[in-house]
Amino acid sequence: MELREKHRLVITGLVIGAISVLLVVLGNPKNMGFCIACFIRDIAGSMHLHTAPIVEYMRPEIIGIILGSFAISVITGDFRPRSGSSPVLRFIIGFFVMIGALVFLGCPLRMVLRLAGGDLNAFVALLGFIAGIGIGCIFLANGFSLGRAGEATRIEGAAFPAATIFVFVAFIAFPSLFLFSESGPGSMHAPIAASLAAGLAVGILAQRSRLCMAGGIRDIFLIRDFTLILGFIAIFLAALIGNLIAGSFTIGFADQPVAHDKHLWNFLGMVLVGLGSVMLGGCPLRQLILAGEGSGDSVAAVLGMLFGAAAAHNFSLASSAGTGPGVNGKAAVIIGIVVLLAIASLVTVKERRNYDRG
Numbered sequence: 001m002e003l004r005e006k007h008r009l010v011i012t013g014l015v016i017g018a019i020s021v022l023l024v025v026l027g028n029p030k031n032m033g034f035c036i037a038c039f040i041r042d043i044a045g046s047m048h049l050h051t052a053p054i055v056e057y058m059r060p061e062i063i064g065i066i067l068g069s070f071a072i073s074v075i076t077g078d079f080r081p082r083s084g085s086s087p088v089l090r091f092i093i094g095f096f097v098m099i100g101a102l103v104f105l106g107c108p109l110r111m112v113l114r115l116a117g118g119d120l121n122a123f124v125a126l127l128g129f130i131a132g133i134g135i136g137c138i139f140l141a142n143g144f145s146l147g148r149a150g151e152a153t154r155i156e157g158a159a160f161p162a163a164t165i166f167v168f169v170a171f172i173a174f175p176s177l178f179l180f181s182e183s184g185p186g187s188m189h190a191p192i193a194a195s196l197a198a199g200l201a202v203g204i205l206a207q208r209s210r211l212c213m214a215g216g217i218r219d220i221f222l223i224r225d226f227t228l229i230l231g232f233i234a235i236f237l238a239a240l241i242g243n244l245i246a247g248s249f250t251i252g253f254a255d256q257p258v259a260h261d262k263h264l265w266n267f268l269g270m271v272l273v274g275l276g277s278v279m280l281g282g283c284p285l286r287q288l289i290l291a292g293e294g295s296g297d298s299v300a301a302v303l304g305m306l307f308g309a310a311a312a313h314n315f316s317l318a319s320s321a322g323t324g325p326g327v328n329g330k331a332a333v334i335i336g337i338v339v340l341l342a343i344a345s346l347v348t349v350k351e352r353r354n355y356d357r358g
Contacts, residue, residue, distance in 0.1 A: 013234025054184025064199015081157025132274025
């Protein structure tokens with residue numbers, strides 16, 4: 001079974017890496033064939049939740065991921081609705097995960113894709129991501145838990161995928177309701193059908209393989225298990241080969257697409273993402289997959305990320321390509337790290353007291 005799981009992760013990674021390069025060829029921004037944080041940010045703009053004109057587009061890839069996970073989980077019997085495990089805390093953590101990602105300008109998946117395109121700023125971010133996960137693992141080893149989710153009705157579990165379908169149908173039927181960038185990253189996108197198909201494929205594959213970069217590094221720290229990380233190694237290799245073939249590989253720190261070379265904030269932004277991902281039990285991609293499987297707790301985290309993206313641009317917290325974060329963004333990262341450390345500490349102390357009494 002373990003060998004089959006490894007094969008499934010490698011195949012998933014290779015396909016996602018190849019799809020990511022193909023989406024760039026078809027129109028997505030360079031080194032951004034897939035980015036959960038960037039695409040949720042674009043959706044927030046398209047839905048009028050922020051008014052940054054260069055990042056507004058209803059990304060079909062995100063919709064496809066949720067629906068792909070939902071469909072395959074129903075077919076395979078993995079659709080098990082549950083909720084009630086600290087939804088407010090998960091919303092807050094998801095909010096700050098998005099802030100960290102938009103200061104770096106990418107989620108863990110895009111971090112790997114940026115590395116595969118030669119962007120060495122993503123290597124600095126990787127070190128921060130590992131550091132954040134390491135901090136989170138210290139809390140996990142000492143009893144941190146957001147609690148056990150309870151069983152929910154199938155109607156409740158299907159509500160978020162159904163809402164996703166509703167939004168997508170509205171996007172196709174009534175496009176004037178949404179905002180669309182005329183320049184910048186939001187204006188660069190693959191055809192809708194290709195983007196949706198890519199999202200469906202990633203949703204299905206990631207659901208079946210349990211792909212999660214935060215989980216992969218966490219498992220290395222806690223149980224010396226390298227299985228989950230194989231998927232992201234495969235993504236890197238497939239995207240690297242694809243970029244070399246497409247002539248899209250440019251190694252260095254300067255002049256990378258939709259990126260900046262402010263190393264401290266690339267590092268700290270991904271410290272925040274890594275810590276938050278461990279606390280949530282999975283990276284942003286994994287949260288979308290779990291939301292499709294019927295997890296109300298992951299829906300709370302995804303909504304936190306959506307509103308985090310809106311706040312990042314309404315209050316000038318996100319980095320700008322080339323120049324990095326401003327004062328507001330730097331303060332938001334520090335505040336986010338402090339808030340997550342406070343939540344982790346308080347919850348861990350509570351869990352240890354309950355354990356000692358039990």
